[in-house]
Amino acid sequence: MELMVTTKDIMLILPEIVVFLTAVVVLIADAWGRSRESYLNILSALGLIIAAYFNYKLFGDHGRAFSYLILRDKLAFFANYLFIFCAFVTCLYARDYLIRENRNYGEFYGLVMFAALSMMFIASSSHLLVFFLSLELMSVCLYALAGFVRDRDLCVEAAIKYFLIGAFAAGFSAVGMALIYFKANSLDLVDIVAVKPDLVFVLGLTLFVVAVLFKLSAAPFHVWAPDVYQGSPAPVTGFMMTASKAAIFIFVVRLFYEAFGVNKQLWISLIMLASVLSMVLGNFAAIRQMDVKRLLAYSSIAHAGYALVAVAAATKVAAASVVYYAVAYCLMNLGAFAVISAMAGEGEEATSLERLQGIAVEHPALAAALSVFLFSLAGIPGTVGFMGKFYVFAAGLRAGLYWLVLFALINSAIAAYYYLKVVYYMFMRDPVSLPKVQVGVATGFVVVLLVILVIQNGIIPGCLYKMIYTAIG
Amino acid sequence: MQKLVLGVVFIPLLGAAINGLFCWKTRRKAHWIAVPAIAIPAVLAFMILLRVMKGERFDHVLYWWIALGGLKIPVGFLVDELSAMMMSMVTFIATWIHIYSIGYMDHEDDISYARYFTYLNLFVFFMLILVAANNYLLMFVGWEGVGLCSYLLIGYWYEKISAANAGMKAFITNRIGDFGFTIALFLIYKHLGSLIFHDVFALAHELSVPLATLITLLLFMGATGKSAQIPLYVWLPDAMEGPTPVSSLIHAATMVTAGVYMIARSHALFNVAPFTMEVVAVVGAATAMFAASMALVNNDLKRVLAFSTVSQLGYMFVGVGVGAYAAGIFHLFTHAFFKGLMFLCAGSVMHALHGELDMQKMGGLINKMKITGITFIIGALAIAGVPPLAGFWSKDSILHHAFVSGHKVVWFIGTVTAGMTAFYMFRLIFLTFFGEPRDKHLYEHAHENPPVMTIPLIVLAVGSVLAGLLALAPNGGFEGFINRIMRTAHEMVTHGAEHAGGHESGLALIIISVAVAVMGIFLAYSMYIKRVPDPVTMAQRFRPIYLVLYNRYWVDELYFALFINPTVGISRHVLWKIVDVLIIDGIVNGVAGLCSLIGSVVRRIQTGYIPDYAWLVIIGVVIVCGLKILL
């Protein structure tokens, strides 16, 4: 392996470089003069738009950069869009939240962009080391973001839980990698494919998959998720719930279809187990939740389960459906958390359902928007959530996973209950001491944008589908 | 002809529509619309009858009501001897009852007055549909329609609980009969492919006997409901809660006879099913006797008449049951006059006594109400079968046919019942009109009613006297006229019988039945005027029998205990509260509850302690790796 950096390599990671530079600029700008109401979010958003522009320019360029460490293909570029979008949305609306919390610091935007950067690398990694490093970079950023409001008990608790358990899991992935390396003598996916599996390899692979499942918050490695998602500041939760999972899912698509596609039997049963457990544990535990964020945290566990159905299907259609589902999932959850962070009052005590009750009386539009996202999560047709689910289940059935799909279908019916519960609290109860809700322009814009995207892709899913399908190639 | 028929049928509907839609306009003047709406059809119907007598017939489809594949059902009318006679009779009687009602209902408030005439017109319309229909389904429309009007009119004073209950009871009981009727229609359609009389009767002989028996039994089930035969007669006595003219028109003269009409109309089917005929005759005879027995001791003026109606309907069924359709129809015809008359008389009495119905409180009313009294007596004589009044001819004809067709038991029952009829009718007459007034106060206030009420009495009394004489008309009289359309039946039954029995036995039978009737009258006279034997001591001596009769054999109670209460009880306590709420909904909610329970268990995994989480991760890893290695 020779390390030769050429201009082409640099060119291929231009979007990443732009994101990186923007993050640095934002940090410097913040250090220059910190003000409570600075518009660093706009600055970040502009940087992200530029990155998206470069991404657009590069789209279609194919190849490996940095001596096989980084794989640039359509899927990677497509994924870049997604992460840039997630970061863009988060940066835009987070400002309103941060000002309310008196924490409109540049670090936030910087960290979000660093995280986005790492996700972009995750999606393009064709080498386990790159994946590991990006994953850790992402994790470190997210640890910091989780505890961003550091004088709030829940935040700090979320951060410490996330950190300790996350680092613990990182230990497993490291050792898993070591075992794979021991067997394959390389961490390049191309080399790993060629390995004849034996016990050590299987063990290593399993440990590595465990680490991946951990990041997906798939059961039985989901334990950290509810606490972390509940405790973190709402925009952070939104970001890490969506973008980080999407990144991992895209890597999973790569990993399983490219690297381990040849010996499916090694991991399919594992994925199916995780899928079933995630659906059950996520959905059932969510039924009794009384905090929106925690409820959505559990729902995200269940959603990981749905997506894993398609992962287990392990066909090309299924690969596309996983990516589609990840996109759908990002759109609706980002939207939900944008609304929640607008609704949640100061000090963020107001994410419990009782505090949200009757909010539709005062803020019908906001409540309606959240309902759209919730119905989308529940998989009601006309929303992108339905199309995602439909596609995933179709892929599952195509692969003959009848029982798994049936199970998932029944689960999605059960899941409808707790989404309805939120709608019920918002619409069908009389308001009691509503939290003060201010919807800033940016938040409003983001919410409207996401509502439109959720519905548009729910009704006309064709173009997104085509993009993904071509990206999968 | 078509215009005439349509006029007859639809003018009453027009009347009903005008009064119904504009009741707040017509109010007290409602009868100016309602009476002509019946009188004109009466005239038209008579014209139709005249033309039919000349041999004209008419079977016309107005439009196709339901046409679907093989099922073609028109709204169409059939005018032949039977329906022409029925139309004339119905409209004639109805006209006078409408007129009578003007006087009778004058206490009602304005809107209710209009409502009353609306219902009454509507009733006549449906009755005419019933008799003029040319297919079973349209007949069923009329059949149900008269039931509806009966319901509305019985419950006319809906604020009275008893009236409201009676209306409901009438409708639901009728519906039970209709259930049979409907099934019969299904069978007819299935096996004959049509419901139009013309087609059905033409093909009737092709039916196998069991099938025909089944069909006719089901039709008869419908008839028992509508015509108050055992076991569905229970609604008719209660139906007396309605205004008396209604009882007269609907529950004596017209609607209740629909069953008889229907069987006569379906004679072609019944002829194929001798067993059913036997059943009809036996049920008819049983009902006649049974109802008469209950009339013996009842003290309610109208209820006695009601039981009498049930009893007389029993006669009619005997008539059609033994194959003497024409005799049955003849009795239907004469009965319409005298029973209609008697109800009107009873209404007249009630009107005079402010609604009092208890005969035990009456007496001596003949002094105050001459016309009512005399016409009532005429009616009673007619029903008792005293020649030459109407009842004599028709009843005798039925008994004669029963006897000569070999139904000796039926004949015997009929004859005994005739005696009972004479007895209870004159018991009624004597208690009401003769003897000492038992309630002075009531007596003081009694008065004869205005002409608008008495004239109909007189007209119907004349009818009761003369109607029977139609039997002597040329060409076989009334029965001959009706028999023109049921040649087969006539030939099969009557001719055969006449060969067997001949006229000698006829005369003997007449003597017997007249004697029995006179005996009945005499007994009533002696008991209720002379007081030997004193009815009270009789009641004491035969107390068990008296109680049984007085309480109408506890049939109502029995039905409640056997059918209604268990149905309601099971529905409420088993089907609803247990099966529905506890089991079915319990399972549904149970599933939801189970999910919730699982939820609350599963979430306990999330203890909130980091070491526990670490343990869980490790356990997960161990399990996963273990599984991987083992499998």
Add this chain to the structure above:
Amino acid sequence: MEMTLTYLIGIITFAIGAFGVLIRKNAIVMFICIELMLNGANIIFMGVSKFKGLIEGQVIVLFIMAVAAAEAAIGMAIITAFYRRRGGVEVDKADLMRW
């Protein structure tokens, strides 16, 4: 022998680390144990690198060490924040969110 021993040490270090995470309640000690786990992995990488003559392994180890360092930095910051709010670094104190 040497080879087996190296791998064994790696595995044992990893196991000790994992075990430590499970039984200790002090956040800092837990984190140290996690570092041990990573070092266990490092030892295996080193072993592979040495015995198979693959230079790549050593590069990987360097990266993992960098990662560990970064984690330590952020981790200490979080633990400090936690200490400030709760007055201790025992992880049982993090019990606000559960179920």
Add this chain to the structure above:
Amino acid sequence: MIANFPILTVLIFFPLVGVLIISFIDRKNVNVIRWTAFVISVIEFLISVPLYFEFRLGTPQFQFVEKHPWIKAWGAYYYVGIDGISLFLVLLTTFLTVLSILASWSIEKRVKEYMISFLFLETTMVGVFVALDILLFYLFWELLLIPMFLLIGVWGGPRRVYAAIKFFLYTMAGSVLMLGAIIYLYWNHYNVTGFLSFDLFELLKTPVPSTVVPWLFLAFAVAFAIKVPMWPFHTWLPDAHVEAPTAGSVILAGVLLKMGTYGFMRFCMPFFPSAVQKFALLFLALSVIGIIYGALVALVQEDIKKLVAYSSVSHLGTCMLGLFALNLQSVSGSLLQMINHGISTGALFLLVGVIYDRRHTRLIKEYGGIAKVMPMYATFFMIAMFSSCGLPGLNGFVGEFLTLIGTFQNYPIFAVLGTTAVVFSAAYLLWMYKRVFFQPLTNPANMKLKDLNFREFVILLLITVPMFWIGLYPKPFLERMQPSVEAFIKLSKGEATVSMIYKKDTASSKVALDLSEDTKIED
């Protein structure tokens, strides 16, 4: 035919225009909102009227067909059209919506959201009945739950939330099974033909492996049976009906339940003729149980709305009986009965709503002697009641009679059992009527009840007209249904294949069906 006017598309989306307009009206202008909604619904109804007149008789072909690519890559089309089966259901929907909105004048709470929900509901309902693409159908089918959920849950009675959630989840539980079956059919079609399509006719054409047929049939059947609702899946209905606001109940009974029976007619039975044969007895038995059971339980209800709700179970049992008897009369009757039930039960719910607005109770024992103070109301109630219990001359009779006489041709025993409904329906309705309207007026709260106002009078008058129309002259209905019904029967009996009945050219697809190009996928 109105040349190329996309009437069905307009019908589907016009209410959404209304939604848009209303959402820009200030919520305080309650009356403006009401009138806007009303006018929108009237226009919608007027748009739907030409369907009736322009409908070509004597052909089972779908008419007013529009077909546009929707999700090309998945072979999903925006494909709508109506035949004799859906024609009247669409008309019923638009008709009842007008009345329901008119009946919603008494809603005071959050009128804006209410009207938005209602118009949105109309869109989805029309969509369900006209969709010929199974994915499109499913989309509307599920989407409909949202507005109905809100209508029950926000504007309903005391236990509204329980009822709304139960309604939603119960229906959803069935729907997901159907979704699974749809996907299976979709892939099956792909395996057989090599291209993807959700086109109903394409799917109908495709043979399904006989081992899975019963399972797919049951998956569809359960979804539709819940909606119908067939016994024993009916328990959501009384709750939903009782708690829903008046207009919600009307729509629920009048239209939503029909979606179940419609689903059986359009999808479940034509798709799986062999399973229909296999399960016919089961479904006939369940229908008959539903008829009798519903009636008996209705008999003892203490709440008027609940009584009507259980009567729906009974009536819909009749519809199902007719469908599974698979004979021209029975199916036509059943279809007619669906419309009848929509009208008469709709009317009953409107009527109950009238009195509920005044007294805020629906318990029978609270009333008695109402006829005295509300004669006009009592009259309308009586007409609706007799229509519901099948008095000849009114609509209920024609439907019931046809259903039963048809059923009798094939399954006499079931028809006889089903006919007991004539007794029971009279019993529970008349008994209720007696207790509410007759008897002495004793409750002082009822003494001052006002009779119908003009608005209520108009509503009831309008809904009474079709009762008489269908009752006296059902021919226009029957003749429009007949060819489609015959086609349905042939398909469900497996006597004819789709291509024998539905000709491509008459289904005038507007886009050339190039299904080979981008809808093929490889694994």
